[in-house]
Amino acid sequence: MLRRFVLPLIAAAAFAAPAAFANERVSVVATTGMIADAARQVGGDLVDVRALMGPGIDPHAYRQTRSDIVAMTRADLVLWHGLYLEAQMEDFFTDLSRENTVVAVADDLPRDRLRAHDDYADKFDPHVWMDPALWTMVVGTVADALTQVHPEGAEVFASNADAHIAEIARLADYSSATLTDVPESARVLVTAHDAFGYFGQAYGFEVLGIQGISTESEAGLNRIRELVDLLVERDVAAVFVESSVSDRNIRALIEGAAAQGHEVSVGGELFSDAMGADQTYEGTFIGMIDHNVTVIAGALGADVPPRGMDGKLSAGY
Template sequence: MIRRSFLVVLGLVAAMPLAAWAQSPLKVVATTGMIADAARQVGGDQVEVKALMGPGVDPHAYRQTRSDIVAMTRADLVLWHGLYLEAQMEEFFHDLGRKRTVVAVAEGIDKSKLRAHDDYADKYDPHVWMTPDLWRDVVVEVQQALTDLRPEAAETFAANAERHLAELDRLSDYAETTLAAVPENNRVLVTAHDAFGYFGRSFGFEVMGIQGISTQSEAGLNRIGELVDILVERKISAVFVESSVSDRSVRALIEGAAAKDHEVNVGGELFSDAMGEEDTYEGTYLGMLDHNITVIAGALGADVPERGMDGRLSAGF
């Protein structure tokens, strides 16, 4: 009897680590904050998510660190953007994909929806997070990747994704209404690099980036001179800096316009390739886009809600 009881207890103890492991969150590593946010929104308490690139980090130039490599090799799932965004890491992800579950979440977007890359043949503009309608496809891809890895939680992932997609639809409606209030002549968006092409296409803005789609492209004196002439000729009075790109070139535009007796001001700082600070509303995808939409519309002549879509932005306008 004692031996039988001992064997039963031993069996229960041996089974405990397996049961605990089965209920433990999936370890997910994502390259950008935007992808990490999508994984958290869809995964809920089923995931433990780490973002490699924090606020202000430029993904075009980022290279994996030793600690990044350790985190990714230990992860259950690695999510990267693709579309040549993480240009310095592509070879690493292809190698890692032979050993771990690695998913490029933007690669599945229908190519007919994408903009051609201005520097690389057969490549596309990777900045799909700039419009909620395109980002929906990424959220669905994240949902599928999590479901494939943990099918027993499929209903949870589906419910979470449906809720988040409804939030994206509401954000899209806010963008349409708010940006439509910008006077037609003011719908010119001048930024440090060409990250807002999808934004411009979706909401009817002409977009001019000092640098190309990648921040690795050079902003030559000729390009700055051309944009200065455009600012002066068209009486454009506001340009925008970006949180993850040096403002040096934007300042050069302002100084060049001033030399021609035309005043240009900084309309605000936009989140282009990275979100806001962690544990803030702007540190979420919804907050990032809410901020950009509200700042752009307000700087270019529209009446905007003081603190954005839901009154949650940290700064008023």
């Protein structure tokens, strides 16, 4: 069914003039906001970038619309994440790659740096943006992809990528220094789904998601009970909701702990699979991670700058 709908649109798009000939800016369509931000940072004034999945959108469950398909068939470059993040769109990208330049920006990351997927033996945890060191490799792949479709911009793309990677390195330094101040006994991060594994791996936190790596996995009553018992036994004081996931299960944890006489609060809302609002600092990769680090560290006992790394966060903590 998907191929009968998609292939005619792809074929029809082949007769349209490529965007590069109609417009000096390279037309880029990216699936997630994080990839779109990388393309904007690297491409600068040479690119026009559209993100399919905006703030609050869950990429695990996203289904492309007809307008998305048309936009991707007309783009000079389509960037998607890979690593099974957009599992429901993979057949479409395979078809599209026969006519367009389509790049899965995380698929070539070193396998020894990736976490195993908890549901599929041959897959990996896709949430690599939670580790700035891994994300710098993705930025490099984005620069290579832009250079492939617009070789004349190679020097600009390389320079912009270097500048952005340096900014990410500074973010990583801030993150490490800030999270080190969290007492070791408090370094337990409980979230709605298992999106923060790379964060925990990078900064020495135990990460516990109610749901698995994909939000499509179910959170059973046994899992809720296990985590409630853990909250009580280990005196965990805060849990975290996510901007792109329902807070229903987190509320169940809090209520379950209260029934056992243990008070747990919501430490804050984190950006897991989507960034903050468009045109805001939190709507960039740097702002997204700055927000998460500052909120987590502050809620778990560290003394944090009230508005993050450079005082740019929208709210104080």
